Amino acid sequence: MIRKKSRREESLDHAELARLLPAPGDPQLSLDRHLLLEEHLMNEIQCTAPAPAPAASRRPRRALLIGVPVTAAALAGVFAFTMLTGSRGATTAATPPPVEAPVVRIEPGSTAQLASTVQRIAAAALARKTPEPGPGQYIYIKSEVSYLSVSHTDTNPSKAMVQPVHIRESWRSPDGRKGWLDEPGYQPKGGVTLDSDVTRDSYNETKTLPTDPAALLKKIYARTNDESDRDQQAFTAIGDIVIEQLVPAGTSAALYRAAAKIPGVVVVDHAKDAAGRDGIALARVDQQSGERTEWIFDRKTYAYLGSRGVQVKQFEDIKPGTVIQRTAVLQRAVVDAEKQRPGEQGAV
Amino acid sequence: MDYPLHTRIRAGDPEAFRELFQDHARLVHRHAVRVTGDWAVAEDVVSLTFLEAWRLRAKLRNEGDSLRPWLMGIAVNVLRNTTRAARRHQRALERLPAKETVPDFADELVGRIADADQLAAAQRALKKLRRSEREVFTLCVWSGLSYAETAAVLGVPVGTVRSRLSRARKQLSRRADEELRKRTEPLPRNGQVQGGRTSAARSHESHEESSE
Numbered sequence: 001m002i003r004k005k006s007r008r009e010e011s012l013d014h015a016e017l018a019r020l021l022p023a024p025g026d027p028q029l030s031l032d033r034h035l036l037l038e039e040h041l042m043n044e045i046q047c048t049a050p051a052p053a054p055a056a057s058r059r060p061r062r063a064l065l066i067g068v069p070v071t072a073a074a075l076a077g078v079f080a081f082t083m084l085t086g087s088r089g090a091t092t093a094a095t096p097p098p099v100e101a102p103v104v105r106i107e108p109g110s111t112a113q114l115a116s117t118v119q120r121i122a123a124a125a126l127a128r129k130t131p132e133p134g135p136g137q138y139i140y141i142k143s144e145v146s147y148l149s150v151s152h153t154d155t156n157p158s159k160a161m162v163q164p165v166h167i168r169e170s171w172r173s174p175d176g177r178k179g180w181l182d183e184p185g186y187q188p189k190g191g192v193t194l195d196s197d198v199t200r201d202s203y204n205e206t207k208t209l210p211t212d213p214a215a216l217l218k219k220i221y222a223r224t225n226d227e228s229d230r231d232q233q234a235f236t237a238i239g240d241i242v243i244e245q246l247v248p249a250g251t252s253a254a255l256y257r258a259a260a261k262i263p264g265v266v267v268v269d270h271a272k273d274a275a276g277r278d279g280i281a282l283a284r285v286d287q288q289s290g291e292r293t294e295w296i297f298d299r300k301t302y303a304y305l306g307s308r309g310v311q312v313k314q315f316e317d318i319k320p321g322t323v324i325q326r327t328a329v330l331q332r333a334v335v336d337a338e339k340q341r342p343g344e345q346g347a348v
Numbered sequence: 349m350d351y352p353l354h355t356r357i358r359a360g361d362p363e364a365f366r367e368l369f370q371d372h373a374r375l376v377h378r379h380a381v382r383v384t385g386d387w388a389v390a391e392d393v394v395s396l397t398f399l400e401a402w403r404l405r406a407k408l409r410n411e412g413d414s415l416r417p418w419l420m421g422i423a424v425n426v427l428r429n430t431t432r433a434a435r436r437h438q439r440a441l442e443r444l445p446a447k448e449t450v451p452d453f454a455d456e457l458v459g460r461i462a463d464a465d466q467l468a469a470a471q472r473a474l475k476k477l478r479r480s481e482r483e484v485f486t487l488c489v490w491s492g493l494s495y496a497e498t499a500a501v502l503g504v505p506v507g508t509v510r511s512r513l514s515r516a517r518k519q520l521s522r523r524a525d526e527e528l529r530k531r532t533e534p535l536p537r538n539g540q541v542q543g544g545r546t547s548a549a550r551s552h553e554s555h556e557e558s559s560e
Binding site: 014017021022026027028042 | 358359360362365366369370373374377378381382387390391394395398399402406440443444445464466467469470473474485488489490492513516517520521524
């Protein structure tokens, strides 16, 4: 093995070499340009961000929110360029302006009905026939969503702004390696790839999870770390799997049963999904952010409808009762090709 | 859940890119100003580097703890062919806020003018090196990357970094001697104009981006 040259020797070399050329000066990127370029980058990539499963983006969005007033102030007077975003049109469909987040009465959560509710949800999940995607096929999920608006340049930074409810369609291969996301106005025109070498939470990997709730929960907790509340992490991890995926019936039932064992999980009697459908929810408050994430189920069939995030405690400028995100699954299917919709040729 | 930054970058988490930008934009910028000798182009290079990082995020591997070599490797590629990168991200560049003509601080302006002369002189000397030597020189000597990091940036063995540097050293020493001999002549005035936005990196042609 070659002996590694020490950093000290290297820097001696460098000093000698540096003298061979005129000094290149010490050009500094000024703070205002730094902020502008950062802002520009964030605007560009947010148009094309895969907007992963809501849970994956929850923590970052929270951090972003804290940054809003500061950055917005720093950028006062340079709004012009963001106004152009989207209106140039050719690669990104026009992004509709954000709207004020709805504020609802906070429905209390309770554990009184937890056991019986989860029992019904799990039974319904087991009884449901889910299509089995084969190799080469894709899981198609069509939903309506509204997330917290990530633009720093909202005209009123003291109001929580959300995206208007809009359609989102995703295609994922069962192994999680291939995928496509179409979300007009929020993704480049025609959509964006979800190809990835991160295969966790893919259909195939979810299928290998234990169907015994206790064993499953153990596995879920093994994914958590001590950087924040482990119970919340476990709840979020299950949400990641459930919210925008196709889950085999047995695993799906076990996931709900496991979730019910997480301390702090409650039943909320009334919650509306992004499509305006009222249902009963399993929910948990993230004590750190004060946001309650609700998984909403049909009151009669106990089928999963969608999710909602409600601020239950004041956070920065966000009032309690503010609905900061909503989703609604409209359709889950297996199709033969990426970008193919059910009912189109070859679809199952 | 808290994933390591590598994972979050691969997964396309925008906030991970904000962190990446905050940690490395200055390094990329300083490097680009020194290599191009042009402040306006350097800003485009910064934007293009991070847009390319975004585009190529899935290719990031878990090698090493630092993201610096990966990012600087992208910056080097952008610097090699800024026009091509600019064409790929043409629309994004169009949305880039125009450079203000008046900097905030008078000090900064004075600093820039002083720097501009230095930069121009360094530029002329740098241009006499071969590209491969120039890249190693600017990465190691000017931007302070270690041999190992530079090797990772350029995708060459560490030994190659050393041999290129030593070739650069020979070249530069020889030139320095020549310069000394003809020091009697005044240096030609270099017309670096600050504040004017160079459109070198911008492609105003309307052809479609070629996908790779």
